[in-house]
Amino acid sequence: MSMFRSQFFLYPGKLQRWLQHVSFWLLLLGLRFYLTNISFNVYGGFPVSSMLLLNTCSTGVIVLFYYTLVYYLWPKYFISHQYIKGILLILFLLVVYTISDAIAEKFLISSCAPCMARLAKTEQGYFQLMKSDLSNIVLVRLATFGTPVFLLLTLTIPISIKTALNAYRSNMRSVTLAKEKLELELNFLRAQLNPHFLFNSMNNIYGLIIGGDKERSAALVSRLSELLRYMLYESEAEKMPLSKEVKLMADYIELEKVRLNFTRVTFNPPTILADIGIAPLLLIPLIENAFKFTPDEPGAFIDIVLTVTPDSINFKIENSVDPVRANGPSGGIGLGNLRKRLELYYPGRYRYEVSNNGNNYVVNLCLSL
Numbered sequence: 001m002s003m004f005r006s007q008f009f010l011y012p013g014k015l016q017r018w019l020q021h022v023s024f025w026l027l028l029l030g031l032r033f034y035l036t037n038i039s040f041n042v043y044g045g046f047p048v049s050s051m052l053l054l055n056t057c058s059t060g061v062i063v064l065f066y067y068t069l070v071y072y073l074w075p076k077y078f079i080s081h082q083y084i085k086g087i088l089l090i091l092f093l094l095v096v097y098t099i100s101d102a103i104a105e106k107f108l109i110s111s112c113a114p115c116m117a118r119l120a121k122t123e124q125g126y127f128q129l130m131k132s133d134l135s136n137i138v139l140v141r142l143a144t145f146g147t148p149v150f151l152l153l154t155l156t157i158p159i160s161i162k163t164a165l166n167a168y169r170s171n172m173r174s175v176t177l178a179k180e181k182l183e184l185e186l187n188f189l190r191a192q193l194n195p196h197f198l199f200n201s202m203n204n205i206y207g208l209i210i211g212g213d214k215e216r217s218a219a220l221v222s223r224l225s226e227l228l229r230y231m232l233y234e235s236e237a238e239k240m241p242l243s244k245e246v247k248l249m250a251d252y253i254e255l256e257k258v259r260l261n262f263t264r265v266t267f268n269p270p271t272i273l274a275d276i277g278i279a280p281l282l283l284i285p286l287i288e289n290a291f292k293f294t295p296d297e298p299g300a301f302i303d304i305v306l307t308v309t310p311d312s313i314n315f316k317i318e319n320s321v322d323p324v325r326a327n328g329p330s331g332g333i334g335l336g337n338l339r340k341r342l343e344l345y346y347p348g349r350y351r352y353e354v355s356n357n358g359n360n361y362v363v364n365l366c367l368s369l
Helices: 003-010 014-038 048-078 083-110 113-122 124-131 134-144 146-191 195-210 214-234 242-257 284-293 333-345
Strands: 264-267 301-308 312-320 350-356 360-368
Touching: 014 048, 014 146, 048 083, 048 146, 083 113, 083 124, 083 134, 083 146, 113 124, 124 134, 134 146, 146 333, 195 214, 195 242, 214 242, 242 264, 242 284, 242 301, 284 301, 284 312, 284 333, 284 360, 333 350
Parallel strands: 264 301
Antiparallel strands: 301 312, 312 360, 350 360
16 A cells, blocks of 8 residues: 555545545445445335435435444443443434434425325335324334334444544554654663673773773774764664674674683674665674673683575574573563564564573574565
């Protein structure tokens, strides 16, 4: 559905709403007129102008009933849980509708000589009914429930359409709110880049400068600057080239590795085509979590593997775990945000698996493109 059609049907302006409603009732009038012409009923054989006038008046009364019910009685009494008063008013409205429809039909048919002649010839019962008093016509229609049942059956069409549209709009609003909330969380994640990471990175760079390793410290300052620029300013799009995300991860890993003495870190990403898109900052929380919970001790390791195929992106991290912290919190807002974003951007197109045996923590994430 194009943007114009989506706006017209789901979020119309005042003029568009008028056009929608008028179009629907004209369509209903045309359908009733067509069925009157082709089906066997009491109006069969009436002059075309009389049939059109009878259907127009009947549809007009239905329109008045519909808008009174949907835009006045329902919101005022049923939404506010005043059910008894609401039901009584609907019953009263049905009586008013029956009287109005009977008045219009009796007046139009009685004033049409060809119509009465046709009824006298083919529909004696209805002919006698039209000749009787108005009160008798109303009582017959109410006693047989014919008019109220016909009205309710007719109204199921517009009420069903309105209910379906409202449900869809409500669902779309929920999705929009969820997406906006997630975007706020992502912006917060960008702004609150782990303070410990920044503190440690600056401390490590400072230590290198004091130690005289100017070349390495300059390279790390450049990496940190590029990482911050990307996270805070460049990753605004819904998807970013995977090559940029890989560069971000490489910079992050190099900055974290500076503070490590014993932990072995491996990350050998494949050559990435720039046009492969991925949700920005999606994988960083997994890497951050690995560095956070891996103890810097002999034998500790963090292995990061990224595999790309034409149809999928596979990301795996395995790291050793400090037994003391193995059952502690893992990732906080970062991993919580990751799960929400996976559901939003890759619904039904991702597999996220985590295993922890107390010594090694393994995360497998597969995204279908």
